Amino acid sequence: MKIAVLVKHVPDTYGERRLDTTTGLIDRLDDDQVADEINERALEVALSHRDADKSTEVIVISMGPTGAKDALRKCLSMGADSAIHILDDELQGSDAATTAEVLSAALAQQGVDLILAGNESTDGRGGIVPALIAEFLGVALLSSLGSVAVTSSEVSGSRETEFESLRVHTALPAVVSITESSADARFPNFKGIMTAKRKPLTVLTLSQLGIGVEGSVSKSILVSTLERAARGSGTKVIDDGTASAQLVDYLASERLI
Amino acid sequence: MSNVVVLIDTSISGVIRGSATELLVAASRLGTPIAVVVTAQPISAEKVRLLGQYGAATVYNAVSADVATRLTGPQPEALASAVAHFSPSAVIVSNTIDGRDIAGRLAARTAGGLLLDVVDLRIGGDAIVSTHAVFGGAYVAEWAIASRLAIITVRLASFEGAAPEHDPELVVMAVTADLTSHAAVIDAVEEIVSNSTRPELRGAKMVVSGGRGLGSAENFSLVEGLADVLGAAVGASRAAVDAGYVPQSHQVGQTGVTVSPDLYVALGISGAIQHRAGMQTAKTIVAINKDQDAPIFDIADFGIVGDVFSVVPQLVRAIEDRRS
Numbered sequence A: 001m002k003i004a005v006l007v008k009h010v011p012d013t014y015g016e017r018r019l020d021t022t023t024g025l026i027d028r029l030d031d032d033q034v035a036d037e038i039n040e041r042a043l044e045v046a047l048s049h050r051d052a053d054k055s056t057e058v059i060v061i062s063m064g065p066t067g068a069k070d071a072l073r074k075c076l077s078m079g080a081d082s083a084i085h086i087l088d089d090e091l092q093g094s095d096a097a098t099t100a101e102v103l104s105a106a107l108a109q110q111g112v113d114l115i116l117a118g119n120e121s122t123d124g125r126g127g128i129v130p131a132l133i134a135e136f137l138g139v140a141l142l143s144s145l146g147s148v149a150v151t152s153s154e155v156s157g158s159r160e161t162e163f164e165s166l167r168v169h170t171a172l173p174a175v176v177s178i179t180e181s182s183a184d185a186r187f188p189n190f191k192g193i194m195t196a197k198r199k200p201l202t203v204l205t206l207s208q209l210g211i212g213v214e215g216s217v218s219k220s221i222l223v224s225t226l227e228r229a230a231r232g233s234g235t236k237v238i239d240d241g242t243a244s245a246q247l248v249d250y251l252a253s254e255r256l257i
Numbered sequence B: 001m002s003n004v005v006v007l008i009d010t011s012i013s014g015v016i017r018g019s020a021t022e023l024l025v026a027a028s029r030l031g032t033p034i035a036v037v038v039t040a041q042p043i044s045a046e047k048v049r050l051l052g053q054y055g056a057a058t059v060y061n062a063v064s065a066d067v068a069t070r071l072t073g074p075q076p077e078a079l080a081s082a083v084a085h086f087s088p089s090a091v092i093v094s095n096t097i098d099g100r101d102i103a104g105r106l107a108a109r110t111a112g113g114l115l116l117d118v119v120d121l122r123i124g125g126d127a128i129v130s131t132h133a134v135f136g137g138a139y140v141a142e143w144a145i146a147s148r149l150a151i152i153t154v155r156l157a158s159f160e161g162a163a164p165e166h167d168p169e170l171v172v173m174a175v176t177a178d179l180t181s182h183a184a185v186i187d188a189v190e191e192i193v194s195n196s197t198r199p200e201l202r203g204a205k206m207v208v209s210g211g212r213g214l215g216s217a218e219n220f221s222l223v224e225g226l227a228d229v230l231g232a233a234v235g236a237s238r239a240a241v242d243a244g245y246v247p248q249s250h251q252v253g254q255t256g257v258t259v260s261p262d263l264y265v266a267l268g269i270s271g272a273i274q275h276r277a278g279m280q281t282a283k284t285i286v287a288i289n290k291d292q293d294a295p296i297f298d299i300a301d302f303g304i305v306g307d308v309f310s311v312v313p314q315l316v317r318a319i320e321d322r323r324s
């Protein structure tokens, strides 16, 4: 079985993330970027399937600027077999639909059985790329799975939405996105880090994928941006037995109780 | 005025969810709302009237035997058919797990432009302009769409008020597309019923959240006790969710729910940047933490350096005393 895991290189959530207020795009100039944690969990699903079935091949795919290769290298050191980096200046500022179209072209070229992704990225939080890809490829989508079971012909799992909890399954090929409830990812070990350097990391441009972008890579136009003033701190009291009474006075003065 | 198609959220058994009102409010900002309802059986005249009261000028009832068995299968078909039928300027769905899947499929099919997780909508000039809260509300951005059709997912609990009432026309259609090749199978479904009378976390005016500092699921009742005396919703940090104190649906933060209440109380929560991303736009923040250097104090309007196990019970009593 061939499994593709989709990976996004995003600003580290532990750092201060910035929006470029003139373009409305996420500021990716700093080098404080990482493979999104949720993608590492998706990779974990693929790798644990390979642990059980050695014939499984795991490729990681990312579309993004030059730095995205660092995220792919990390995935290779965790155990992925090969990586594809879609890198093309024309793709800068791509919206979710363009991103999904380009990823779909790469996935179709690879001929994969299972596509694994995170339910949403920590930067855009759009959570829509898996559905777009499923539609572009004409395959089933199991989104937001908290647990996943993969066999050679089928994938199933549990899915908790805002309103319902479901058990779902589908035949392969399929697109699956997983949530934070899915298992934590493994850490790269020393051997993994050493062998990652020799694993294939292929860089593909749009023309190598055999597609072009007609018109704009984004259907949306920025109208305005506003940066909210940073929040300051107010009163801080050390509890000496009267703190709760002081807090009640404060809440009452703010008309909150 | 142009038509605006709205997908009404329903349970698998066909119950219209509470989000219908806010979705129709969002739609009425942009044009004439057409409510699309996808059900296994044709809906009752009473439901049609109800949707009219909420603001639907037309109810487009797509009937599909696959509603309960094919995961988000019939809904994109119904919306694509409504788009063909009503030539709307926009399609609105809720920014939920199902809503995003449906919007994604529809966007790939219609080449409509996506506006995601929208918290406000208006017409600017002749374009649809949407407002988005970026990085937990650290930035607010407005975007317009350059395509003829906008496909919009709206954040629940963002649109208040009421849309003008209508006496809706009913159009019924049958979804006949074969979904077997591309829609997954639903094997079992259970409605998540909250048996508490506490407010919903999303959109709550007051939220009391607990973190790892609570130490156990049993101790988490301290959080619930304070929430109840305030009439607040209950939230949690990811560490509290990971430790199994509360279900994931309570998680506030980067990868959880974003809340913007009048009062947010953080108990035994350090205030990691990812937690702050879900609550930093609260009007008033109160924190109780025994570590005086905890980062939550940097954004707290009122902070108590103290032990939750002694401060919170006193606080509950003091609030009750003041009330009586």
Ligand SMILES: Cc1cc2nc3c(=O)[nH]c(=O)nc-3n(C[C@H](O)[C@H](O)[C@H](O)COP(=O)(O)OP(=O)(O)OC[C@H]3O[C@@H](n4cnc5c(N)ncnc54)[C@H](O)[C@@H]3O)c2cc1C
Pocket: A013, A037, A038, A122, B210, B211, B212, B213, B214, B236, B237, B238, B239, B240, B251, B252, B253, B254, B255, B256, B257, B267, B268, B269, B270, B271, B272, B273, B274, B275, B278, B288, B289, B290, B291, B294, B306, B307, B308, B309
């Ligand atoms: C990609 C990503 C996404 C994330 N998303 C989220 C998210 O959505 N939401 C979220 O919350 N986190 C999220 N996190 C995790 C985040 O980084 C923190 O690990 C988490 O918020 C910590 O939770 P906590 O404050 O409960 O625990 P801790 O950081 O362990 O803090 C516990 C606090 O309790 C205090 N305490 C202990 N005992 C007592 C006592 N008796 N009385 C008073 N205070 C006490 C301690 O002083 C400490 O400050 C995310 C992380 C990543 C990498």
